[in-house]
Amino acid sequence: MAALLAVRGVIKRYGPVRALAGVDLEVRAGEVVALVGDNGAGKSTLIKVVSGVTHADEGVITLDGRPVTVRGPHDAQALGISTVHQDLALCENLDVVANLFLGHEQRRFSWLRELRMERTARDLLASLDVRIPEIRTPVAALSGGQRQSVAIARALIGEPRLVILDEPTAALGVEQTAQVLALVRRLRDRGLAVLLISHNLVDVTAVSDRVAVLRLGSNAGEFTTREATQEMIVAAITGAGYGS
Amino acid sequence: MKAYAAAARERLTGRELGALPVTAALAVIMIVFSSLNSHFLSSENLTNLALQMAATGTISLGVIMVLLLGEIDLSVGSVSGLCAVVMTIQTVRHGLHPLLAVLLALAAGAAIGLLHGLMFTRIGMPSFVVTLSGLIGWQGLLIYLLGKGGTINLPFDGSIAKLSDTWLPDALSWTLAAVITAVYAAVAVLTRRARAGLDLPFEPVLRPALRITALAALLAIVVRILTTDRGVPLTLVIFASLVVVLDVLIRHTVAGRRMYAVGGNAEAARRSGINVTRVRTLAFVASGTIAAFGGVLAASRLSAVNQNSGGSDILLNAIAAAVIGGVSLFGGRGRTYAALLGILVIQSITNGMLLLNVDSSVRFMVTALVLALAVALDSLARKGRPEGLG
Numbered sequence: 001m002a003a004l005l006a007v008r009g010v011i012k013r014y015g016p017v018r019a020l021a022g023v024d025l026e027v028r029a030g031e032v033v034a035l036v037g038d039n040g041a042g043k044s045t046l047i048k049v050v051s052g053v054t055h056a057d058e059g060v061i062t063l064d065g066r067p068v069t070v071r072g073p074h075d076a077q078a079l080g081i082s083t084v085h086q087d088l089a090l091c092e093n094l095d096v097v098a099n100l101f102l103g104h105e106q107r108r109f110s111w112l113r114e115l116r117m118e119r120t121a122r123d124l125l126a127s128l129d130v131r132i133p134e135i136r137t138p139v140a141a142l143s144g145g146q147r148q149s150v151a152i153a154r155a156l157i158g159e160p161r162l163v164i165l166d167e168p169t170a171a172l173g174v175e176q177t178a179q180v181l182a183l184v185r186r187l188r189d190r191g192l193a194v195l196l197i198s199h200n201l202v203d204v205t206a207v208s209d210r211v212a213v214l215r216l217g218s219n220a221g222e223f224t225t226r227e228a229t230q231e232m233i234v235a236a237i238t239g240a241g242y243g244s
Numbered sequence: 245m246k247a248y249a250a251a252a253r254e255r256l257t258g259r260e261l262g263a264l265p266v267t268a269a270l271a272v273i274m275i276v277f278s279s280l281n282s283h284f285l286s287s288e289n290l291t292n293l294a295l296q297m298a299a300t301g302t303i304s305l306g307v308i309m310v311l312l313l314g315e316i317d318l319s320v321g322s323v324s325g326l327c328a329v330v331m332t333i334q335t336v337r338h339g340l341h342p343l344l345a346v347l348l349a350l351a352a353g354a355a356i357g358l359l360h361g362l363m364f365t366r367i368g369m370p371s372f373v374v375t376l377s378g379l380i381g382w383q384g385l386l387i388y389l390l391g392k393g394g395t396i397n398l399p400f401d402g403s404i405a406k407l408s409d410t411w412l413p414d415a416l417s418w419t420l421a422a423v424i425t426a427v428y429a430a431v432a433v434l435t436r437r438a439r440a441g442l443d444l445p446f447e448p449v450l451r452p453a454l455r456i457t458a459l460a461a462l463l464a465i466v467v468r469i470l471t472t473d474r475g476v477p478l479t480l481v482i483f484a485s486l487v488v489v490l491d492v493l494i495r496h497t498v499a500g501r502r503m504y505a506v507g508g509n510a511e512a513a514r515r516s517g518i519n520v521t522r523v524r525t526l527a528f529v530a531s532g533t534i535a536a537f538g539g540v541l542a543a544s545r546l547s548a549v550n551q552n553s554g555g556s557d558i559l560l561n562a563i564a565a566a567v568i569g570g571v572s573l574f575g576g577r578g579r580t581y582a583a584l585l586g587i588l589v590i591q592s593i594t595n596g597m598l599l600l601n602v603d604s605s606v607r608f609m610v611t612a613l614v615l616a617l618a619v620a621l622d623s624l625a626r627k628g629r630p631e632g633l634g
Contacts, residue, residue, distance in 0.1 A: 074517065089515050093508035093576035094501075102505055103516030110498045115435075119442045 002065060004029045004193045005050070005081075005162050010059030012045050019045040020056070021217040027162060032184060032194040034204040034225070037214035038237055043197050046214070047164055050195075051083040052076035063161075082160035086167045088151040096135035096142075097121045100154045124153055128186055145176025149183055162193040169203050181207045201230050215239055265621055266569050266585045269614060273589060277596035284596055287473035293588075293595050294470065295408065298479040299324075299542035301587035304562040304569075305490060305580055306534030309527045311566055312494070313507045314575020315371035317531045319360065319378030320562055324539030325554020326386040327353045331540060332396050332549045333389060335404065342403045349536045356382065357532020361525035371528075379559070387551055395550040398543060407482075407544040411475030418471075420481070421463040429456045479541055484584065486534075491580040503527060507575030538562075561590050564611065568618040574626050589614060 003026035012020040020042045027033045037043050048054040050061065052070040060067050063079055070076050076083070090099050097114075100121050106113040121135060130149040132142065139147060148168055155163050165184065169177040184207050187194050198204050204211060205225055213221040213236040221236035277284040303320050310317040331349035334340040340348070356378070363374045390396065398405045412420070432452040439446040470476045494500030505513040506523045514520045542558075543549050567573060568589050569582025590611060597607040 073515070085515075089509070089512035091505045091508035091512050091576070094504060098501060098505070102513065103518045105498050105501060107498050112496050112498060112501060114496070115438055115442055115444060118444055122444070 003027060003062075004064060005195075006060075006062045006065075007046070007050065008060045008062070010046065010049060010056045010061070012042075012049060012054070012056050018217055020049070020059075022059070023214065023217070024219055025212055027193040027195050029161065029193050030188055030191045031210065032188050032196055032208045034196045034198060034208035034211045035214065036198065036201070036204060036211060036233065036237060037220070040216075041214040041220075041237075042217040043214055044166075045217075047083070047166060047195075047197060050076070051081060051164055077158055077160070080159070080161035081164065082155040082158060082162070083164040084148075084151050084155045084166060084168065086170060088147055090139050090147060090151060090154075092140040093138055095138055096125075096132055096150055099139055099150055100124070100157055102154070104157060121153075124156065125149075128153055128156075128183055130183065143176065144172050145179050148172065148176070148180050152180070152183055152187070156187075156192075160192070162195065163187055164195045164197075166197045167199065168196070169198065169200060177203065201233055204233070205230060213237055263570055263579075263581060263585060265618070266582070266589060269568070269617075270585065270589055270592065273592045273596065277592065277599070281596070281599045284599055287469045289595065289599070290469050291473040291477065293591055294480045295477055295545065296591050296595065297584075297587045298477075298483040299538050299545060300558055300561050300591075301483050301538075301565065301583050302486060302541055303535050303538035303558060304565040304583040304587055305486060306531040306538065307562050308566045308571050308578060308580055308583055309490075309494075309503070309530040309534065310371070311563075311571050311573065312503050312575060312578060313524060313527050314510075314573075315364070315524070315527070316563075316573075317360070317375045317528065317535075318372065318559060318563075319356070319375040319382060320531060320535040320538075321554045321559030322379050322382035322386065323353055323356050323532055323535040323554070324542060324558065325549070325552075326356075326382045326389075326539070327536035328539035328543035328553050329386050329389050329396070329549045331404070332398055332543060335402070336396055336398065346404070346537075346540055349540055350533050353532040353534075353536025353539075354529050355532070357529040357535075358525065360532065361528030364528065365521045365524050383555065386553065390549070390551060395548055397548045400547055404540070404544050405547040407541070408477070408479050408547075410478040412478065412481065414471045414475060417467045417476045420476075421460075421467050424463060425456065425460045428459055432456060479545070482541070486537075487580045487584050490534075494580070499523070499526065504576055507577075509576075561587070564615045564618075565590055567622065568614055570618075570622075572622050572626065573619065574622070577625075 005025070005027045007023060007025040009022045009024065010020050011018065011022055023042065023046055025035070025046065035043050035046065045054070049056045050070065052073045052075050055071070061070060062068065068079055070079065070081070091102060094102070097118050101117050106117050106120070118135070125132060125135070128149070130153060132146055132150070139150065142150065152163070152165065152168065168180050168184070172180060181203060184194060184196065196204070196208060208225045211223045211225055211228060211233055212219070213233065215237060220239065223233060274285070283289055303324050306320050307317055327349040330352050331345040334348055335342050335345035360374050360378055363369050364371050432455070436446050436452065467476060494503060502513065502518050502523045505518060506520050510520055539554055543553065565586030566578070566582050567586070569578070569584070569586030571578030571582045593611055593614065594607060597610070
């Protein structure tokens with residue numbers, strides 16, 4: 001199957017530093033690709049390029065085989081690329097429904113269509129099997145896992161085709177991590193392409209189909225998760241033998 | 245059912261206190277003063293209380309618009325005074341129709357708010373400094389415009405002065421109370437039906453029924469008290485309508501939702517595509533406009549403007565009222581009803597102390613105590629569940 005997102009030869013310089021030195025990456029629909037690498041390997045920069053936060057100096061991004069230009073986060077969203085940043089960017093004083101539709105409120109003239117939004121929100125959360133006891137209480141009252149789930153659900157409001165998750169389990173406990181990983185699998189089952197950035201190799205091997213390793217701004221190996229061991233991935237991350 | 249129980253518990257455990265503390269404070273104040281002075285709860289005194297509230301309460305509404313964003317507007321007092329002077333000069337000296345003069349005052353307030361908003365958003369000056377210079381500067385312009393005389397009287401029989409001396413006929417007051425209750429009940433029934441139609445959970449029937457009954461009882465008590473004296477003052481109706489209309493606007497329109505969003509997490513709002521600059525500017529324009537209207541009400545009550553218009557403790561009371569009423573200084577939390585409840589607390593203390601002939605020194609200290617308590621509650625709520633309260 002052809003890749004939904006393909007990144008070819010992307011170079012990004014910050015002054016004399018090459019954060020990305022010609023990186024390739026492919027994500028197919030219905031596939032979870034884990035992007036791993038040590039600090040400074042270029043994961044965040046690559047995500048920023050794809051989500052429109054910053055621009056590549058060289059290289060091509062294609063969606064469905066067609067080259068696209070991503071000038072800003074809005075472009076990315078219009079192209080069907082949705083990003084959940086590590087800090088979640090939720091308004092804690094607002095309830096779940098308001099957060100899901102933040103900036104994209106359903107309206108009649110400038111009147112909020114509150115009930116319709118609540119219906120859509122409940123349906124969306126139910127289809128993702130996200131359980132939140134009372135979606136009309138402020139997000140401040142939710143647990144970390146529930147907040148992460150709300151942030152991921154919000155990424156789906158614009159019906160994207162590719163969802164980028166930046167360290168979704170970093171701040172979570174064991175049970176909540178399991179919930180979020182289950183949610184990631186449901187995104188894949190919906191036919192979405194998922195790009196997952198993580199430091200946690202246990203999570204990566206638990207949920208991904210493929211693992212792409214970055215090291216010092218370049219590709220340092222790619223594995224089919226089923227066939228790879230954690231040792232192989234660690235070796236690629238640190239540059240000790242195997243693929244590199 | 246379970247969810248509602250959880251929500252109720254949430255409210256009681258300190259995070260979402262809402263209007264509970266201020267209502268409790270009000271009850272305590274009422275009980276204390278009425279036991280110390282039998283005149284306090286008389287219709288005459290309560291009517292005076294209603295008259296004293298409207299102007300500062302309205303200005304407090306303007307402050308709330310800015311507080312919801314986590315910013316502050318220190319200029320509302322001066323702006324209210326300045327706009328009242330503009331209105332008075334136009335109608336008294338230049339013979340402009342009173343209604344047009346009021347609209348001109350509102351436009352002036354909006355323009356000043358726009359200027360503050362632009363200085364805050366475009367130049368990036370802290371709102372505290374922008375509006376502090378506004379506080380001083382607009383006061384200066386007010387004194388300049390008043391010139392040598394220092395006071396301009398509004399004609400006692402003019403429509404602006406009449407505003408504060410108009411009383412609703414008893415029949416009209418009762419009809420109004422009935423209509424408000426009916427509208428409230430109709431909205432509750434329709435919302436419930438719409439929720440059921442969309443297969444959304446809805447409250448057990450008892451709760452809305454209780455709320456409707458409580459509203460009907462409250463309105464009946466207020467109308468009963470006020471009609472035994474001079475009647476329901478028009479300015480109270482105007483102030484209360486403003487509270488309700490603004491509450492509906494900021495909670496049910498896209499612009500209002502975005503104000504809460506910017507107040508809660510400006511960066512999150514920006515990233516979700518909200519034009520934060522526009523929301524902030526809008527809040528300052530709203531604050532200036534509403535302050536101007538408060539100034540009009542104050543001038544109407546005094547039938548004059550002078551160098552003290554919008555000065556003395558109006559600004560401090562307006563901000564204190566909002567905070568006592570439960571608006572968070574940290575942004576994103578609070579409703580317009582805070583202005584009504586907060587100003588009721590402050591004016592009750594002032595009024596009660598005056599009745600008891602207590603020195604103003606004590607009055608200041610008591611008001612300060614209530615304010616400090618309100619901010620303490622706000623800060624604790626922000627820190628999350630305080631130890632021992634959960």
